[in-house]
Amino acid sequence: xxxxxxxxxxxxxxxxxxxxxxxxxxxxxxxxxxxxxxxxxxxxxxxxxxxxxxxxxxxxxxxxxxxxxxxxxxxxxxxxxxxxxxxxxxxxxxxxxxxxxxxxxxxxxxxxxxxxxxxxxxxxxxxxxxxxxxxxxxxxxxxxxxxxxxxxxxxxxxxxxxxxxxxxxxxxxxxxxxxxxxxxxxxxxxxxxxxxxxxxxxxxxxxxxxxxxxxxxxxxxxxxxxxxxxxxxxxxxxxxxxxxxxxxxxxxxxxxxxxxxxxxxxxxxxxxxxxxxxxxxxxxxxxxxxxxxxxxxxxxxxxxxxxxxxxxxxxxxxxxxxxxxxxxxxxxxxxxxxxxxxxxxxxxxxxxxxxxxxxxxxxxxxxxxxxxxxxx
Ligand code: HEM
Numbered sequence: 001x002x003x004x005x006x007x008x009x010x011x012x013x014x015x016x017x018x019x020x021x022x023x024x025x026x027x028x029x030x031x032x033x034x035x036x037x038x039x040x041x042x043x044x045x046x047x048x049x050x051x052x053x054x055x056x057x058x059x060x061x062x063x064x065x066x067x068x069x070x071x072x073x074x075x076x077x078x079x080x081x082x083x084x085x086x087x088x089x090x091x092x093x094x095x096x097x098x099x100x101x102x103x104x105x106x107x108x109x110x111x112x113x114x115x116x117x118x119x120x121x122x123x124x125x126x127x128x129x130x131x132x133x134x135x136x137x138x139x140x141x142x143x144x145x146x147x148x149x150x151x152x153x154x155x156x157x158x159x160x161x162x163x164x165x166x167x168x169x170x171x172x173x174x175x176x177x178x179x180x181x182x183x184x185x186x187x188x189x190x191x192x193x194x195x196x197x198x199x200x201x202x203x204x205x206x207x208x209x210x211x212x213x214x215x216x217x218x219x220x221x222x223x224x225x226x227x228x229x230x231x232x233x234x235x236x237x238x239x240x241x242x243x244x245x246x247x248x249x250x251x252x253x254x255x256x257x258x259x260x261x262x263x264x265x266x267x268x269x270x271x272x273x274x275x276x277x278x279x280x281x282x283x284x285x286x287x288x289x290x291x292x293x294x295x296x297x298x299x300x301x302x303x304x305x306x307x308x309x310x311x312x313x314x315x316x317x318x319x320x321x322x323x324x325x326x327x328x329x330x331x332x333x334x335x336x337x338x339x340x341x342x343x344x345x346x347x348x349x350x351x352x353x354x355x356x357x358x359x360x361x362x363x364x365x366x367x368x369x370x371x372x373x374x375x376x
Pocket of ligand 1: 196
């Protein structure tokens with residue numbers, strides 16, 4: 001076993017011994033820490049090993065899992081609907097949305113973990129739990145203190161690209177709109193700021209921030225909130241005279257100094273005007289979120305602990321438990337026996353109208369053309 005995997009497994013065992021009360025506690029909607037202790041005792045260890053191995057080859061997977069998980073949980077709950085490649089109706093799935101699509105990293109690692117789980121405990125561990133454990137393990141490898149991740153989620157049968165726009169926050173969305181989305185999911189404004197600290201690791205593609213340096217608005221060519229060095233960096237990365245295909249793949253790290261380390265540098269950078277995406281930057285300017293950003297910037301240890309707690313709350317959003325959904329055999333498609341059973345109303349629990357969506361919002365990823373824009 002690799003050193004990283006051994007560390008996660010050891011911490012996991014220590015936590016299981018010393019936190020018996022926590023492991024006996026039922027969470028909201030029937031989730032439970034140690035859910036597989038009888039049915040598949042090695043489940044979390046298997047996921048930890050697969051994640052450690054993947055992280056050793058590419059530490060970027062930790063960021064990939066966090067983003068996949070967030071986008072999964074915000075679209076009809078943490079039910080692994082984001083992992084489906086297709087649904088029987090033939091509709092476009094969540095993965096097909098420009099907000100997800102080719103930008104999702106780490107999907108094949110989830111496939112590997114699930115394949116190992118199926119070979120050792122067939123039909124027991126859901127894809128939704130596999131993704132939850134992998135996300136926890138990735139974030140711990142990136143610096144978050146070890147935390148318990150309850151299990152017991154079941155997998156959804158439906159995934160629709162059309163549901164993304166109203167549930168997933170966009171890079172240029174105003175704070176008010178983003179906060180409303182979090183509150184609709186049962187999370188607080190503070191948890192929104194705490195969780196967005198996930199942008200301490202990982203990357204963003206030019207199409208999510210290049211507009212900030214190219215005819216930003218009628219008054220400013222460049223977003224005045226951006227620090228000068230940063231706007232020069234964005235111009236040089238995103239306005240190169242290269243093919244559209246190459247620009248489309250171009251990314252910049254959220255944190256250039258420690259791109260793989262979860263730390264409070266994300267929050268201090270926001271005060272310096274070096275937030276890569278506009279919505280992050282806005283959190284340091286909005287009077288409702290600025291004091292939260294300030295507190296988190298000053299106390300990294302506190303933020304990391306709060307992050308772990310907020311992740312467990314995110315992981316409980318609109319979950320399916322009991323006899324809802326299914327335990328998929330493989331994460332990219334619904335089980336054969338349920339292929340004719342994917343009616344929207346019966347599987348989602350909620351409909352678009354329940355969530356009172358504002359469909360007037362534009363999807364930045366879809367609306368900004370990706371091209372090598374000549375410098376003005
Ligand atoms: C608050 C509203 C949020 C907005 C507007 C937002 C938006 C974005 C955008 C535009 C990207 C870049 C995607 C790309 O170009 O590839 C991104 C990446 C990322 N997001 Fe968020 N996000 C938000 C909250 C969150 C939360 C709550 C989490 C996790 C708990 C998260 C985790 C990540 C991670 C880790 C990445 C990097 C992914 C990678 O490197 O592959 N984000 N986000």
